[in-house]
Amino acid sequence: MTPxxxxxxxxxxxxxxxxxxxxxxxxxSPGSRSAxxxxxxxxxxxxxxxxxxxxxxxxxxxxxxAKASALPxxxxxxxGTAVAxxxxxxxxxxxxxxxxxxxxxxRPPELRENGAGQAxxxxxxxxxxxxxxxxxxxxxxxxxxxxxxxTLACRSYWTALEGRPGPVHLNFPLRExxxxxxxLPEDPSARGDGRPYVLRAPGALASATGTVEPSAEAGExxxxxxxxxxxxxxxxxxxxxxxxxxxAAAFAExxxxxxLGDPLSCARRxxxxxxxxxxxxxxxxxxxxxxxxxxxxxxDLPVSKPLRNWLAALDGVPQVALDPEGAWQDPxxxxxxxxxxxxxxxxxxxxxxxxxxxxxxxxxxxxxxxxWRSADELAAEAIAGVLAEAGLSEPxxxxxxxxxxxxxxxxxxxxxxxxxxxxxxxxAREDPPRVLCNRGANGIDGTVSSxxxxxxxxxxxxxxxxxxxxxxxxxxxxxxxxxxGLKLTIVxxxxxxxxxxxxxxxxxxxxxxxxxxHAGDHDGDGDGDGESIYARHVSTPTGxxxxxxxxxxxxxxxxxxxxxxxxxALERALARDSSSIVEVRTARAxxxxxxxxxxxxxxxxxxx
Numbered sequence: 166m167t168p169x170x171x172x173x174x175x176x177x178x179x180x181x182x183x184x185x186x187x188x189x190x191x192x193x194s195p196g197s198r199s200a201x202x203x204x205x206x207x208x209x210x211x212x213x214x215x216x217x218x219x220x221x222x223x224x225x226x227x228x229x230x231a232k233a234s235a236l237p238x239x240x241x242x243x244x245g246t247a248v249a250x251x252x253x254x255x256x257x258x259x260x261x262x263x264x265x266x267x268x269x270x271x272r273p274p275e276l277r278e279n280g281a282g283q284a285x286x287x288x289x290x291x292x293x294x295x296x297x298x299x300x301x302x303x304x305x306x307x308x309x310x311x312x313x314x315x316t317l318a319c320r321s322y323w324t325a326l327e328g329r330p331g332p333v334h335l336n337f338p339l340r341e342x343x344x345x346x347x348x349l350p351e352d353p354s355a356r357g358d359g360r361p362y363v364l365r366a367p368g369a370l371a372s373a374t375g376t377v378e379p380s381a382e383a384g385e386x387x388x389x390x391x392x393x394x395x396x397x398x399x400x401x402x403x404x405x406x407x408x409x410x411x412x413a414a415a416f417a418e419x420x421x422x423x424x425l426g427d428p429l430s431c432a433r434r435x436x437x438x439x440x441x442x443x444x445x446x447x448x449x450x451x452x453x454x455x456x457x458x459x460x461x462x463x464x465d466l467p468v469s470k471p472l473r474n475w476l477a478a479l480d481g482v483p484q485v486a487l488d489p490e491g492a493w494q495d496p497x498x499x500x501x502x503x504x505x506x507x508x509x510x511x512x513x514x515x516x517x518x519x520x521x522x523x524x525x526x527x528x529x530x531x532x533x534x535x536x537w538r539s540a541d542e543l544a545a546e547a548i549a550g551v552l553a554e555a556g557l558s559e560p561x562x563x564x565x566x567x568x569x570x571x572x573x574x575x576x577x578x579x580x581x582x583x584x585x586x587x588x589x590x591x592x593a594r595e596d597p598p599r600v601l602c603n604r605g606a607n608g609i610d611g612t613v614s615s616x617x618x619x620x621x622x623x624x625x626x627x628x629x630x631x632x633x634x635x636x637x638x639x640x641x642x643x644x645x646x647x648x649x650g651l652k653l654t655i656v657x658x659x660x661x662x663x664x665x666x667x668x669x670x671x672x673x674x675x676x677x678x679x680x681x682x683h684a685g686d687h688d689g690d691g692d693g694d695g696e697s698i699y700a701r702h703v704s705t706p707t708g709x710x711x712x713x714x715x716x717x718x719x720x721x722x723x724x725x726x727x728x729x730x731x732x733x734a735l736e737r738a739l740a741r742d743s744s745s746i747v748e749v750r751t752a753r754a755x756x757x758x759x760x761x762x763x764x765x766x767x768x769x770x771x772x773x
Contacts, residue, residue, distance in 0.1 A: 166305075166306065166350065167342065167345075167430075168304075168305075169342050169344070169345045170306070170345055170347065171304065171305050171306040171347065171350055171657070172339065172340075172345075173201060173204075173205065173345045174306040174311070174349055174350065174352060174605055175304075175306050175310060175311065175314045176201055176202065176205040176314075177205055177352065178232070178311050178314045178315050178318075178352055178354060178355070178573055179205070179314050179315070179317065180205045180206055180209045180212070180317045180318075181209065181315075181318075181352075181689065181760055182314075182315045182319055182322075182355075182361060182362055183209075183212075183239065183266070183318050183321075184209055184211035184212055184538070185238060185355075185356075185359060185360065185361040185362070186318070186319055186322040186323070186361045188212065188236065188237055188238070188239060188266070189211065189213060189234070189236060189298065190212060190213050190214075190215065190227075190230055190234070190236075190239070190621070190622075191206045191212050191213075191214050191215070191227075191239035191240070191241065192214070192215045192216075192217055192221045192223040192224075192227045192236065192238065192239070192240045192241070193207065193214055193215070193217065193223070194216075194217050194218065194219060194222075194223045194228055194241075194242050194243070194247065194662070195218065195243070196242060196243020196244075196247060196270065196389060197243060198243045198244045198270040198271070198272065198283070198339055198343065198346060199241055199242055199243040199244070199247075199269075199270035199339075200343045201270075201337075201339055201343055201345075202241040202268050202270055202337060202339075202465045203241055203650070204344075205416045206239060206241060206268075212239075213621075215227075215230075215621065215634060215645075215649055216648065216649070217614075217644075217645070217648075218250075218641070218644060218648075219250065219641060220240075220242045220247045220250035220251055220613060221250045221251070221610070222611065222614040222641055222642050222645070223240055223241055223242065223251075223614075223646070224250070224251040224253070224254030224265075224287075224614075225253075225254045225603075225610065225611025225612075225614035225615045225618065225642070226256065226611075226612065226614040226615065226617055226618040226621070226642070227239070227254070227265055227618060228254050228257060228258055228261075228263055228265065228603070228611070228614075228615050228618060229454035229601075229614065229615035229616060229617065229618025229619040229620075229621075229622075229666060230618035230619065230622050231258070231263050231264055231265055231434070231618075232242070232261070232263050232404055232601060232618070232619065233575065233601065233613070233618065233619040233621075233622035233623055234622040235264075235405055235406050236264070236326075237264035237265060237266050237322055237325040237326055237333075238264075238265060238266070238618075239265075239266040239267075239268055240254075240265060240266070240267050240330055240414050241268040241269070241270070242269055242270065243270050243283070243287075243571040244269070244270050244271045244272055244283050244284060244287065245283035245284065245285050246285065246316035247269075247486075248269045248271075248285070248287050248290055249285070249290065249510055249597060251267060251269075251291075251610060252290075252291060252294075252667065253606075253608065254610070254611055255291045255294050255295065255332050255334075256605075256606050257292050257293070257389075257603050257605045257606050257611075258331060258605070258611070259293075259294040259296075259331050259605070259735065260605030260766045261329045261330060261404075261603065261604065261605025261606075262329055262331055262490060262492065262605070263330060263331070263332075263605070264325035264330040264331065264332070264333075265325060265331075266321055266322065266325055266332070266333050266335070266495065267291075267295070267332055267333065267334040267335065268315070268335055268337065269287060269334065269335070269336050269338060270337055270339050271284075271287050271335065271336050271338045272284040272338060272758075273338040273339065273340045276336065278325075280767065286420060286480075287336050288300060288336065290334075291332070293439065294332065295331065295332045295333060295334040295345075296324055296325065296331045296332065296333055296743070297321070297324050297328075297333045297334070298329075298333075298334045298335075298336070299317070299321075299334075299644050300336050300337050300338070301336065301337045301338075301347070301562055302338070305350075308354060309466060309679045310363070311352060311354040312354055315354060315355070315362035315363075316362055317335075318362075318698070319361050319362050319363035319364075319365065319487070320363065321333050321335060323363075323365045327365070328490065329490040329491060329492070330490075332394060338599060340445075344575070350668065351395050351624075351693075352372060355370075359504055362543050365475060370527065378398050382504045382505065382506055383506060383511060383514065384415065385502070385504075385516060386485065386487075386502075386504060386506065386511060386515070386705070387514075387515060389459060389483065389485060389502070390459070390461065390515055391518075391519075391526040391527060392424075392527050392530075393457075393458050393459035393527065394458060394527055394528070394529055394530040394533070395456070395457045395458045395459070395529070395530050396420065396422040396457060396458070396459045396460070396461065396529065397422055397423055397425060397459070397460050397461070398413060398416065398417050398422050398423070398424045398425070398461050398462075398463070399425045399455040399460060399461070399462045399463070399472070399476070400413045400424065400425065400426040400427060400430035400432035400433075400459075400462075400463050400464050400467075401427050401429070401430055401462065401464035401465040401466050401467045401494070402414050402427055402429035402430060402464050402465040402466075402467070402468075402602070402604055402701065403429070403430045403431070403432075403463065403464035403465070403508070404429065404599075404601050406508045407508075407610070408429060408513075409430065409431070409432065409508050409512075410426070410431030410432040410433075410434060410464060410518070410597075411430040411434070411555065412508070412509040412510075412512040412513045412660075413426065413463060413508075413512055414432060414434045414435030414437065414438065414514070415435070415512075415516050416512040416513075416515055416516045417435065417437035417438070418435050418436050418437045419512050419516045419520060420515075420516075420519055420526075420529060421437070421520050421528070421529035421533065421534045421600045421651055422529065422533075422534065422632075423437060423439045423533075423534055423537035423538075424438045424439060425439050425442050425467070425472060426438055426439075426590060426593075426599065427464070427468055427469070427588060428567075428587050428591040428597070428600040428695065429464075429467075429468070429584075429600050429601070429602055429604065430463075430464050430467075430580075431597060431599060431600070432463075432464075433591060433593045433594075433597055434593060434594060434595055434596075434597055435593070435595070437534060439537050439538070439540075439541045439593075439697045440541060440545065440591065440592050440593040441541050441544035441545055441548065441589070441767075442469065442471070442472055442541070443469040443471050443472060443545040443588050443589040444471075444544045444547075444548060444589055444763065445540045445541070445543070446471040446472055446474075446475045446765045446769055447471045447578075447764050447767070447768070448767065448768040448771050449767075450768075451540055451771045452471075452475050454479075454536070455536065455537060455540070456479070456482070457479070457482055457488060458482060458483075459482065459483050459484075460476065460479065460482060460483070460484040460485070461484075461487070462476075462484060462486045462487070462494075462500075463486075463487045463508040463512070464487065464508070465492065465604070466496070467586040467588065468584055468585060468587075468604065469585075469588050469589070473497070475541055476497070476499060477497035477499055479499065483494035483501040483502065484499050484501055484502075485501065485502040485503075486498050486500050486502065486504065486513065486623075487501045487502070487504050487506045487508040487512075488503050488504065488513055489505050489506060489507050489508070490732075491505070494498045512744070513582075526723045528661070536721075539603050540771065543767070543770045543771055543773075544586075544767045544770065545592075546770060547763070547766040547767045547769070547770040548560075548564075548590065548757055548763055548766070550765065550766065551759070551763045551766050552564060552763075553764055555759055556728065557725060557726065557727050557728050557730075557731055557749060558751060558753050558755075558756065558759055559582065559586055559587070559658050559660070559664075559749075559756050559759075560590050560759065560763065561728060561731075562586075562630070562656060562658060562731065562749055563583070563586035563589070563590040563591060563630070564590040564591070564592070565654065565731065565732065565735075566587075566591075566628065566630065566735075567587070567590065567591040567592045567594070567597075568592060568594075569732065569735060569736075570626075570628060571598065571625070571626070572596030572597065572598060573598075573624075573625035573626070573646040574598040574599070574625050574626045574627070574628060575598060575599040575600075575601060575619055575623050575625060575626070575627045575628070576598050576600045576601070576603050576627075576628050576629075576630060577600075577602065577612075577616040577619050577627060577628070577629045577630070578597070578600060578601070578602040578606050578607060578629075578630045578631075579602070579612045579630060579631040579632055579635040580602065580603060580604065580608060580609050580612070581609060581632060581633070581634075581635065581665040582658075582664050582665045582756075583630045583631060583632060583658065584602050584604065584634060585622035587600065587630070587749040595630060597663060599623075601608070601619060609634065609635040609638050609639075610638065610639070611639050611642065611646075612629070612631055612635045612636075612638070612639055612642075613629065613635075613636060613639040613640070613642030613643060613655075613753045614633070614639055614645065616631075616642075616644040616653055616655075617631040617642060617646070617649070617651050617653055618771075620651045620652060620653045621651055626652075626654065626739050627652070627653055627654070628653075628654045628655075628656060628657070629643035629653055629654070629655045629656065630738075631655060631656070631657060631658070632657075632658050632659070632706055632761070633657065633658070633659040633660065633661060633662070633709065633711070634662065634663050634666065634705060636655070636657060636711065636714075637707050637709060640714060641746075643714070643718035643720065644718060646719060646743065647718065647719045651744065652741070652742065652743055652744050652745070653744045654735070654739055654745055654747065655720075655742065655744070655745065655746045655747070656737040656749070657711060657746050657747065657748045657749065657752070658737070658749055658751060659711060659748055659749065659750045660750070660751045660752060660753045661706040661707065661708065661753070661757060662700070662701065662704035662705055662706040662707070662753060663703075663704050663705055664751075664753045664756055664757075665705065666699075666703050666704050666758055667753045667754065667756070667757045668760070671699070671742045672699060672703075672704070673704060674699075674746070676698070677697065677698050677699035677703065678697050678698070678699055679697065679698055680696065680697060680698070681696055681697060681698045681700075681701045681702070684696035684701050696708070704753070705753045711746060711748055712724070714746075715745075715746045719743075719744075720743070721738070721741060721743065721744070721745035721746070722745065722746045722748065723738070723745070723747050724747075724748045724749075724750065725747060725748070725749050729746070731749060734747045735747055
């Protein structure tokens with residue numbers, strides 16, 4: 166065989182093993198050096214290969230697809246800066262614990278550091294953001310090397326998936342010629358009956374200290390919970406397909422604890438769920454009156470800053486995190502216990518223990534849950550009153566989506582204000598839609614592409630709630646609608662800039678509000694057009710007409726002017742077979758006033 170034939174035979178074995186392990190999707194982007202990788206992936210019928218024109222979109226699409234499916238997704242790209250384009254998605258995958266397999270093409274050693282084109286140092290380019298890096302030598306396709314390549318594929322797949330999931334990077338130096346014309350020879354090295362070459366079940370994570378057995382931790386958790394009279398269960402982001410949301414709701418109802426569930430946890434459900442803690446915990450009097458004697462935390466920290474501040478201020482109150490993947494979500498250093506227990510299973514065991522042996526449990530303090538419910542109801546009443554007078558607004562959109570979306574839907578939320586509004590205004594309901602967000606590193610990179618990746622994995626409708634800056638940041642991601650035939654309903658909040666910054670002291674600082682002397686200075690005389698430094702360099706209004714963007718990328722577009730029009734436009738968008746944008750225009754300054762009016766109304770209601 167020729168060296169090129171060897172390369173393709175080895176890569177065929179590698180991709181075959183990925184499919185045998187369970188991989189079902191891959192993302193490609195154009196390039197010459199990566200042709201052997203792209204062709205090998207695309208020719209594997211068990212994989213659905215999604216084509217993208219740029220690597221950043223491909224990386225974030227794969228991230229969304231892996232997040233929604235809970236399976237590793239492969240991403241391949243050509244050499245050079247194409248690899249660097251994957252970095253934001255790799256970092257998000259690492260922080261959000263999403264399994265990805267990065268298959269990057271590279272120049273062979275003789276074309277490195279000597280001026281050859283499209284060659285950069287790709288060895289460990291992602292640093293500690295990946296779980297494992299390996300430089301793959303592709304040489305002769307001997308029986309020994311074929312077995313090694315199959316083992317490598319299995320190791321890569323299981324490494325990305327098990328323990329704390331995350332990205333794995335394999336770098337493939339490939340020599341020309343890069344295309345093989347002749348039929349490939351047979352490969353007898355695979356296992357029989359379709360089994361992976363190396364079968365490995367993702368193992369259980371060891372305990373946090375390495376000295377406490379999980380059974381001992383479960384006993385310690387039961388002792389803490391059974392003795393609490395004013396317990397609180399906090400459920401943060403948990404985007405896996407596990408029963409954590411229902412387990413949390415059942416536990417809280419059984420023991421009489423309030424359940425503070427971030428919408429990203431799928432736990433804002435059940436009779437113990439408290440929906441508006443973000444609003445009423447801003448009031449010092451209310452927050453101070455609701456002091457627990459134990460906090461149990463599952464998932465990541467919630468988005469809500471008032472809730473995080475409240476947790477940080479609970480001096481001397483034991484706080485227990487169920488953290489089976491060692492995420493260490495504790496920026497305020499207030500945890501008293503970090504237990505390597507699987508959250509849904511641990512809560513279910515506690516619920517069953519409480520039902521079977523209630524006599525040994527200290528009952529929850531009388532009116533403890535009722536006091537939280539009262540605060541929640543008063544906050545809901547105050548919020549509803551303000552929103553009824555405000556008309557169509559950003560908080561109204563978040564609230565409406567929480568009611569209108571069917572239970573089988575998935576809402577992908579952009580970072581910055583959209584995810585915060587979902588946290589504040591999303592109601593509790595028995596059948597909440599799944600809510601996802603790139604909250605690992607909290608960036609706005611690749612939001613559109615990630616949402617399309619979710620649409621590729623989910624059978625139900627997928628809705629993206631996004632602001633104009635985040636949409637402009639990933640406008641190229643809209644290509645997935647037509648090129649990949651995917652349906653996504655985009656709810657666009659267009660306030661002409663980064664609205665979240667208007668809530669910060671920076672927006673009112675005199676040096677930031679000063680005119681930018683270079684704004685609109687076309688003649689170079691230093692005399693700008695009066696636009697402030699803050700507007701030009703921080704809030705960054707885009708001035709884009711997104712109806713034209715929708716037309717360019719082949720999406721339907723509607724602009725809603727009031728609440729009934731928004732409901733009707735959303736209904737039409739969900740009924741379409743293709744992607745669409747429902748646009749809501751708002752004013753940033755009015756949005757800030759509305760939020761502050763809501764918070765004030767909640768505090769006033771609590772004091773009555």
